[in-house]
Amino acid sequence: MTDGTRAGYDVVAASYAAMIPDTRYEAPVDLAMVRHFVDAMPDRPATVLDAGCGTGRMITLLAELDGALEITGSDLSPGMLAQARSRHPDLDLVAASHAALPFDDDRFDGLLAWYSVIHTPPHELGAVFDEFARVLRPGGVLLLGYQAGTGDRRLDRPYGHDVELTAYLHHTPYVCEVLRSRGFGIDTVLDRAARPSETHDQAFVLARSVRPAGPPASRRA
Template sequence: MTASSYLASVRACYDAVAVDCARLLGTDLAGKPLDRAMLGAFAECVRGERGGPGRAVADLGCGPGRVTAHLDALGVRTFGVDLSPAMVAVARRAYPGLRFEVGSMAALDVADGVLGGVLAWYSTGHTPPSELPRVFGEFARVLAPGGHVLVAFEAGDERVRLDHAYGHPVDLDVYRTPPDRIAALLAGAGLAEAARLVREPTPHEASQQAFLLARKG
């Protein structure tokens, strides 16, 4: 699958499920204390860097905006970017005081070295492994020195084909990835691992869930 074809497939799938995704995921963070802890640590790291409180954080693959809003509530100036126009429309309706844009995490409309943080909350899981170095290189490009990135993803070592999601038929790949591999790819982009968490799945999850926090030197 080419880069353009996988992006078109992801966009089409999430356009189709946007409204129901927002409805079904709306309060999921409430029951996940470890996930919230990693978001809290990320927010504190961003605020603690020199110039951090004034630098924005990009929530890439923001979906319906719930995590963008969570970070904003933690005192981090956050904006969302998503490939799906329908997802961006849902996020703008739900959080009219926040900024949401249509865009690709592989080619961000952001200047070099201006962001205090980058969040990829389960948003790299549809990216073919061969494309991840380019995506993580883009994360590094837009981060200021000392900025942080937090990547949340399904741990494992397999490709899973989804034919149904959020009550809709879809045609989508999910790539489960070993945390060591994600850490190595981040390091290759100049983003040094600072911390990681791997937790067991909830009853509604099919694999371990991993969270990697890294810093640009």
Template structure:
């Protein structure tokens, strides 16, 4: 999914998040999310450049996974470059919204901690503002699963908000939700990737664009060993 949820009001004392509440919350906002953010990449030139670099370096002819794809607009951008793009999301509502809009993308419903994909199925993968919903103890498992579904030498691009903050939403665009958004430390996440069999090749940060939430963004590009 994306980073736009961080634009919403947040409380400072969030309850614990869980898979069921994340799924239910994204099911609730799926249609509005898809309508509002379908062309979001048009306003993110750096993200587009990083995605293009990822595609250029992947093994020719291999599929690319969008992990936590939401309604599939990033996967559709990838597919528009002639790639077999596979979008995977926990939310059945998001997957349904994506299938209605982007016939060129293969969508699968599934958990980031137990991806519905074979070992070494993908030449590259992206996880853009999706691991922010995981409990801290599950980040290692997410790294291991990403590594499992990548081919040797496959690249993973991760994007997230920088920090230690946890934001919680009870309401989003007028809908009742129950979502935690965890900002992450780039050094910690880079360390987890290295420990789980990746080599981190690029680490960078940027300020927010004017239309984004006022958070600092980080990107890690890691290669599976």
């Protein structure tokens, strides 16, 4: 599935960048959660990872909200990263999956995963959240955005291309349960109804790493 997701986004990358160039399709309350995320980071200047940065549109927003942020991006798709690098040539943008981030422990004050866990099955969220916890400093903040619900959906011909992608809905109480089991405390939860342009309800969870200072349980040898 990882290979298929990577290949699919490589194909659609240029069309995605043209069709969704910025945050015009987000609801105001969605963007308020991103502002809350930036304000909640413990240090200034803060270091932030946009995990699943895609074409870099949320990096642009983060930089607008706080020009002092030190932003790094990661994405599974080299094609999407090529689009992001064209927009943000001076930033460190690396190819990586959520479950194997190529960063040191305690590297970031904040981690944004904006609709980038939608291709992760619910039973694999624990491994992803372990990795998020590893690269976040104690007290660091995590913001997730995703479509809310249960089950999966097949995206046929996304962005006008003859590829298929599978996306998963996530049930917010379960997401919070897994986060707590991985050393996060829940700060803010927002579930909102779908707008007319949307097929599913949307959800956002802001959590904070509450593990004590020192090696996280998942630290690599």
